[in-house]
Amino acid sequence: MSVVYYATARSRTFDQGYSIPAKFDELLRRVNLKKFISPRDAVAVKMHFGSYGAFRVVRPRFVRTVVDAIRGAGGQPFVCDTVRIPGLQYLELATRSGYTYGAVGAPVVMADGLFGFDGVKVKTGPVIGDISIASGIYDAQAMVVLSHCKGHIESGYAGAIKNLAMGCVCASSRTGERRSRGKLHARGGSQLVWDSDLCNLCGQCVAVCPTGSLHFEKGKWTRDEESCFQCNRCARVCPTGALRDTMEVREFQLGLAEAAKAVIKTFKPGKILYINFVMEAAPECDCMPSQDTPVVQDQGILMSDDIVGIEQASYDLIGKAKPLPQSVAEDMHVKAGEHVLEMINPGKDAPSAIKKMAQYRLGSRKYRLVTVEKKG
Numbered sequence: 220m221s222v223v224y225y226a227t228a229r230s231r232t233f234d235q236g237y238s239i240p241a242k243f244d245e246l247l248r249r250v251n252l253k254k255f256i257s258p259r260d261a262v263a264v265k266m267h268f269g270s271y272g273a274f275r276v277v278r279p280r281f282v283r284t285v286v287d288a289i290r291g292a293g294g295q296p297f298v299c300d301t302v303r304i305p306g307l308q309y310l311e312l313a314t315r316s317g318y319t320y321g322a323v324g325a326p327v328v329m330a331d332g333l334f335g336f337d338g339v340k341v342k343t344g345p346v347i348g349d350i351s352i353a354s355g356i357y358d359a360q361a362m363v364v365l366s367h368c369k370g371h372i373e374s375g376y377a378g379a380i381k382n383l384a385m386g387c388v389c390a391s392s393r394t395g396e397r398r399s400r401g402k403l404h405a406r407g408g409s410q411l412v413w414d415s416d417l418c419n420l421c422g423q424c425v426a427v428c429p430t431g432s433l434h435f436e437k438g439k440w441t442r443d444e445e446s447c448f449q450c451n452r453c454a455r456v457c458p459t460g461a462l463r464d465t466m467e468v469r470e471f472q473l474g475l476a477e478a479a480k481a482v483i484k485t486f487k488p489g490k491i492l493y494i495n496f497v498m499e500a501a502p503e504c505d506c507m508p509s510q511d512t513p514v515v516q517d518q519g520i521l522m523s524d525d526i527v528g529i530e531q532a533s534y535d536l537i538g539k540a541k542p543l544p545q546s547v548a549e550d551m552h553v554k555a556g557e558h559v560l561e562m563i564n565p566g567k568d569a570p571s572a573i574k575k576m577a578q579y580r581l582g583s584r585k586y587r588l589v590t591v592e593k594k595g
Contacts, residue, residue: 306333
């Protein structure tokens with residue numbers, strides 16, 4: 220049984236020690252970072268920087284708390300993500316979101332290089348074969364994974380597993396590997412299909428494409444397969460259903476687990492700590508061009524060295540929470556007792572990736588939640 224430390228978001232008193240920032244300090248004290256970090260270890264603080272319209276990411280003050288704790292344990296932290304939009308533009312976005320050296324206390328970098336090509340190819344398994352792991356992640360001695368838990372266009376739920384499987388992988392590879400991250404989206408030979416009869420030429424798919432791969436020429440939709448890594452944002456935003464992906468959900472979930480396992484195996488045992496923020500749980504991923512209101516109330520912050528346990532606990536917390544009004548949960552008539560992410564993203568089978576990680580013996584789905592109510 221895994222141990223998952225949990226700080227509830229509720230604060231029923233005006234005592235500062237009961238606040239979520241104070242309880243976050245207590246979580247870090249309880250896990251004792253010196254168990255994960257050796258003196259002078261280069262420590263990747265892996266997170267998602269969000270997008271210009273998706274702002275519900277991990278707040279910089281929490282990142283700074285983690286960075287300070289890593290330094291206190293003798294490590295050398297750097298805050299990182301991988302290139303999702305052009306690297307220079309993404310670093311500008313990170314600055315606007317408050318992820319600067321002055322705010323978080325550590326360098327803020329692209330782990331796969333400024334242009335997203337710097338990775339190390341590693342074998343995975345039968346679903347995707349291999350991936351290119353960002354060199355900054357691959358070469359680090361330890362890692363703290365900060366994950367904003369929310370819904371996702373394909374996986375249904377996005378937390379630590381998705382943060383590793385997609386967030387630690389290069390979009391492309393300098394060695395000629397095209398669509399390194401796209402292997403997860405394009406597994407099993409899935410393809411994007413355009414139905415001209417349904418298309419109203421609104422252009423939303425072109426606007427949302429992070430690689431500029433989509434175009435309309437004389438009323439016909441075209442896609443540059445060399446640059447496209449098939450993230451399927453275009454299909455998600457299409458208002459008429461003219462674009463669809465022939466993906467196989469089960470293979471995608473297995474591919475997530477396969478890629479996450481490959482990332483974990485680049486570290487020595489006991490060198491990764493997972494921190495899940497079940498706060499502002501939006502219905503979509505942080506890389507979408509806009510972000511709707513949260514679907515459940517803030518639940519709190521979880522911390523563990525067991526990726527399976529913390530993911531299962533986070534998923535369960537969201538599932539047990541009451542759906543919020545004035546959100547897509549209300550639009551879709553999600554009732555109390557129904558798992559909101561399963562209802563708004565039907566057919567995604569998000570728990571299957573967690574189950575597969577357990578089958579890999581990377582953790583236990585049975586967990587003991589140790590609740591922290593106050594600092595000290």
